[in-house]
Amino acid sequence: MYTAPHIVLPQIPNLHRIDTYLANGGYAAYRKALSMTPDQVIDEVKRSGLRGRGGACFPTGLKWSFMPKGNDKPKYLAINGDESEPGSFKDRQIFESNPHQLIEGILIAGYAMGVKQAFIYIRGEYHKWVNMMEDAVREAYDKGYVGERMKQTFGGDYTIDIVVHKGAGAYICGEETSLMNSLEGDRAYPRFKPPFPANKGLWGMPTTINNVETIATVPAILSMGADAYSKIGAPGHAGTILYGVSGHVNKPGVYELPTGALLTDIIQNVCGGVPGNKKVKAVIPGGSSMPPLRGDEIEGVRMDEESLKVLGTHIGTAGIMVMDEDTDIVKVTLRIARFYHHESCGQCTPCREGCGWMEKVLHRIEHGDATSSDIDLLLNVASNIEGNTICALGDAAAWPVRGFILKFREEFEARCKPQRNYISLNVVHGRRATADTLTRSY
């Protein structure tokens, strides 16, 4: 088992109240940041090795350094709490049990980049958690930790305002440029990059978009120092990470463990194993868009981006979905394809049409009406979506379909007819109305 520090989700009761948070050293990290220059803060985050927790694992400090210096234009910070990837449910825990650490992280990030206004975008289904976050922000305003009164609380003249914005049920809003359009009050279509958000983001101004967990980690980095933080977890992907484990395990839930934890350890020890002591057939390591691993290849797999990359998959949002030996892989693939078809925003043709075709073909395979050439057709459609769309939703739809076929092709083949059934085709053809049959009926 792991004895890692609980950095993002400390086990302290009532930590969601600002008084408890302050009593446990809250806002000390921000005071420490204020004693440094903004560039030193960015440098500290860079040296810590913190990588984004929203799925892309982009180095956070580097992202911050892309923001232009100076104050001639307003700059914005958007916190991505859309969390719609099936299998991820980690940010919810932060809104619920440690919202003030997120607020403190926003203060530090805002100070480092010279941002005066931040938006926390939370998915609409999280009504209760939006309210919790709003309560926390209100409490912070009332106590003078956010807004104009920061000048009295902390000294200096830096202030930041925080607005909690509630989404309305669209997976695509987790994509950063789509989130910006949604926040601006438009339909949430992703934007072309470049221009990148750091140059032209919200309302055309420099903007940084970070995941909730990423920002909630920042105060801990300032408190313990970049060197100490960079020693936690796997080299190349430092720190702790919130693993959200779901599916066929005895104790599903969110667990904060260091990066690079053994996947088998998480499943067997942390989550109490598979119900009925069944074997693991497949594991999706990082939310439904990530290519799966077969049950017989998870031995020794470490949960960090560099290790998973070698195996052709990614850590994504660390939403681990475990499937036991009785799972119908074709059905799971169909369900994932159906999700992406439903959530495609419809802007790019390869994704809009391709996701629909993947769902239809998978439906045919699931119903036993397909031939093995349909499996190759699926791979072909997947390859034609990937890389040909404005945002990554196309890739997210293509990867799991291709991943499941590559790893479990025999299951797909078993559902297919060995070759096309020409007889039933001829029956259909024979029933078609032709000039001949039409004239005869009169």
Place this chain on the structure above:
Amino acid sequence: MTFTSDELATIATLKAQYPHPKAAIMPVLYMAQKKWGWISDDVVRTVADVMELPTSHVKGVASFYTMYFKKPMGKHHIQVCTNVSCMLRGGEAIYDHVKQRFGIGHNEATADGTISLEEVECMGACGGAPMIAINEDFYENVSLATVDAVIDGHVKKA
């Protein structure tokens, strides 16, 4: 179909929160849906008026998101997740059961308007799968055996 002066004051505060007032369209649509139940064409026109935006824009935004209803829904809107994590733990059977119990399908409401049903995509409660949500409340770790009691309990409480 108009907003009261109190509501208009709230809308003005919402608009002032953002660098550009257009950004308040999502919270205002939520307010409208709470007041009138769903986003009809009349509601779209009213929202367009207060937001000073073209009706086509408001309709475009309202129709983009699944949480703005395009037709009247029940007083108790039951949302059953059948995405992967819930599916692996029996979410589909729960969906079928609720469908049969009330005799309604996806995005349909009962004739008396008390119950409506939606087969939803992942709600972000995978650790408590299978889950259902009724209006704004999440119910996790439900099963075929408990789902009826969960629904009845919610209806009674409301």
